[in-house]
Amino acid sequence: MSTSYEKIQLQAMVPQTLLGKRLDQALAEMFPDYSRSRIKDWILADQVSVDGQIVNKPREKLLGEELIEIDASIEVQERHSAQNIDLNIVYEDEHILVINKPTNLVVHPGAGNANGTILNALLNHVPDIGSVPRAGIVHRLDKDTTGLMVVAKTIPAQTHLVEKLQAREISREYEAVVYGNLIAGGSIDEPIGRHPTKRTNMAVVQSGKPALTHYRVKQKFRAHTHLRLKLASGRTHQIRVHMAHLRHPLVGDQAYGGRPRLPKAASDIMIETIRGFKRQALHAIQLELEHPITGEWMSFKAPLPDDFVNLLAVLKEDTALNPDDLV
Structure with a gap:
C-alpha cells in the first residue's frame, strides 16, 4: 500500500463573534468545509x-482577532485501484454524485471483495475522489440491496x-417485500448491535445502538406484504434486522429470512419465484437531501428493478387466484 498526502493551507482572522470560544469550536465555525x-x-x-x-x-x-494559520495534510491512501465499472448515474455535478446501485455489487472493498x-468504479470515474475519505x-x-446512494466528490461536500x-436531515426511503401479513403501518424502535453468536450478523440487542424504522403498507398479498419504509437512523442491516425481529423477514434474505416460506396451494411459478429470489427484496427508492x-x-427516485417488479406481479397473480385467503 502506498500513501500520499494532500496539503491543506488555511488562514483567517478570528471574528469578535467567537470571543471566548474554544479553539476547536471556533475553527469548526471558521472553516466549515472540514x-x-x-x-x-x-x-x-501541532498543525x-x-x-x-x-x-x-x-x-x-480565544479572545477574537487572532490570526489563525493551518498548515496540515490529509492522508490519501492508494491501496484501491481504479476500475472501469459502469455506474448508473442518476445525477452528477462538480460536488456530488447520485447513483442507482444494482444488485450483486459491493460498495466498499473488504475481505473477499478486494x-x-x-x-473502485468511483476512483475510475472521478480520479480526484481518492483525496476524499472513503x-x-x-x-x-x-x-x-439496490437503489440510490449519494457520493461526495469533494471534502467540503462530504x-x-x-x-x-x-x-x-437526509431522507432515505425504501420498498421491500416481506413474508406474512401486516395489516397496518407502524414504527420499530429497537436497538441494533452485533449478534451475540453469529458475528457476521446484526440483531436487536439491548446493548446496541438506537435504531428507528418507520413503515407503511403499500399492498397486501395473501401471504406477503409490500412495504414502504423510512430510516430515522442508519444502522448496519437495519431494515432487514428490524423486519426479522417483527417475524416478517424480507423475501430472499439469506442472512435473516430463514427458509423460503410458501403458502398453501402455491403455483409452480410462485414456488419458482420465491425459491429463486436469492437476494433480499429491498430497494432504496427515494433519496432527498440539501x-x-x-x-x-x-429529490431523487429510482424505479424498482426488474426482479422486484416480477416478484410483485407473481404475488399479485397468486392473490388473485386465492382471493379468499387475503386477510
Missing part, C-alpha cells in the same frame, strides 16, 4: 498556529453530507 474531529486532529498534531505560535490544546480559549466494488462514500447499501446524515454547497433541496 469536520470538527479533523480540525481537532490538526490541533493535536495550527495562533498569532504565529503553535497551539496544540483544542480547549484553548476489487470490483463501487469504490472515496466520498457517505452511506452504504448492502451488496444485494463534511456537509455526513453532518446532515448524522442529524437525520445540496451540500448550493443549499438546494433535491
